Amino acid sequence: MLFSSLVKSLTLALLATKSVVSAIPIASQDGDNDSSSLTKRASAGSVFGYASLNGGTTGGASGKSVTATSLKELESYCAQSGALTIYVSGSISSSGSSGYTVKVASDKSIIGKSGASLTNVGLSLDGVSNVIIQNLSISKVIGTDAVRVQKSKNIWLDHLDVSSDQNHGKDYYDGLIDITHACDYVTVSYVHFHDHEKTSLVGHSDTNGSEDTGHLTVTFAYNFWENLNSRGPSLRFGTSHIYNNYYDNMGDCINVRKGAKALVENNVFAGSSSKGLYSVDGTGKAQASGNDFGKASDSIGSTTLSMKYKYSLKNAGDVASYVKSNAGAIL
Ligand SMILES: *[C@@H]1O[C@H](CO)[C@@H](O)[C@H](O)[C@H]1NC(C)=O
Ligand SMILES: *[C@@H]1O[C@H](CO)[C@@H](O)[C@H](O)[C@H]1NC(C)=O
Numbered sequence: 516m517l518f519s520s521l522v523k524s525l526t527l528a529l530l531a532t533k534s535v536v537s538a539i540p541i542a543s544q545d546g547d548n549d550s551s552s553l554t555k556r557a558s559a560g561s562v563f564g565y566a567s568l569n570g571g572t573t574g575g576a577s578g579k580s581v582t583a584t585s586l587k588e589l590e591s592y593c594a595q596s597g598a599l600t601i602y603v604s605g606s607i608s609s610s611g612s613s614g615y616t617v618k619v620a621s622d623k624s625i626i627g628k629s630g631a632s633l634t635n636v637g638l639s640l641d642g643v644s645n646v647i648i649q650n651l652s653i654s655k656v657i658g659t660d661a662v663r664v665q666k667s668k669n670i671w672l673d674h675l676d677v678s679s680d681q682n683h684g685k686d687y688y689d690g691l692i693d694i695t696h697a698c699d700y701v702t703v704s705y706v707h708f709h710d711h712e713k714t715s716l717v718g719h720s721d722t723n724g725s726e727d728t729g730h731l732t733v734t735f736a737y738n739f740w741e742n743l744n745s746r747g748p749s750l751r752f753g754t755s756h757i758y759n760n761y762y763d764n765m766g767d768c769i770n771v772r773k774g775a776k777a778l779v780e781n782n783v784f785a786g787s788s789s790k791g792l793y794s795v796d797g798t799g800k801a802q803a804s805g806n807d808f809g810k811a812s813d814s815i816g817s818t819t820l821s822m823k824y825k826y827s828l829k830n831a832g833d834v835a836s837y838v839k840s841n842a843g844a845i846l
């Protein structure tokens with residue numbers, strides 16, 4: 516008994532150390548294209564949650580690195596086959612009346628350098644595997660998603676700033692991060708979602724159960740959801756782990772529907788956040804514990820759910836300050 520709890524706390528301490536260390540190597544990769552040192556630094560140990568299963572998610576770590584300073588360069592690097600780390604430098608934008616979509620091939624890391632941003636340019640991951648997107652601001656992508664992930668596996672979206680505005684009605688922009696069509700092993704961490712209507716959709720349609728049931732496995736951890744209308748996230752059919760998120764002024768937060776299940780732990784709902792955890796059609800269930808719902812409601816039916824990976828939880832009382840100072844494009 517004593518021994519096993521000692522092992523457990525050592526494991527948790529190790530995990531905590533790893534996640535702190537992982538933020539440092541990214542910063543030191545700047546401008547480096549030596550593949551052997553990149554492999555050493557971007558160890559698979561830095562990814563956590565669902566994206567750490569199924570062999571893990573390393574992105575372009577085993578390949579060279581390049582820097583994209585224009586939309587054309589970004590598009591051509593993202594389309595290359597093989598492992599590649601693509602640093603994004605400066606402001607890249609499109610003036611189109613609808614957002615420009617850059618397709619991302621498998622085995623890529625896309626990492627924003629200081630001040631990097633995409634405006635009205637979204638990233639699409641369709642039928643790919645092993646992609647990491649980190650430290651990037653993506654805003655105001657008209658009519659499509661900032662990041663769209665479909666039919667893909669082992670995807671890690673980390674330390675992003677994704678936003679638009681709430682002045683154009685709910686369908687002018689589409690989602691900020693939408694994960695659909697039977698994706699698996701996805702982690703969304705340290706993302707600052709803000710100033711948007713339809714934030715994050717997991718499972719696009721009520722009628723896609725034959726494709727999606729048993730898939731759509733997504734971890735949402737340490738994200739800052741601020742000034743948003745809905746979908747924080749909205750889940751259909753899949754299985755999601757939602758822990759240590761901070762919600763500030765979000766209308767409809769976690770919506771679990773079409774038989775989806777969620778493990779919802781130690782999240783905090785602040786400001787005017789209203790529907791904390793619910794199922795719009797009554798068929799979604801959650802195992803919820805340690806959450807601070809504030810003024811938000813918790814009206815969902817319960818289930819039991821556990822994850823196949825190790826993780827450590829922060830206390831709800833520490834979530835606001837931790838998430839506010841660590842989420843976003845700040846690596
Ligand atoms: C890698 O770095 C070398 C030396 O700085 C440079 O000549 C080469 O073009 C770089 N390769 C890529 C793919 O960025
Ligand atoms: C990550 O992005 C932030 C915000 O643009 C920037 O301050 C920081 O320097 C970037 N990190 C690296 C390693 O370039």
Ligand SMILES: *[C@@H]1O[C@H](CO)[C@@H](O)[C@H](O)[C@H]1NC(C)=O
Nearest residue numbers: 696719720722723724725726
């Ligand atoms: C659901 O997924 C299947 C398989 O990809 C696809 O053929 C079908 O059109 C999808 N249905 C909807 C409503 O999107």
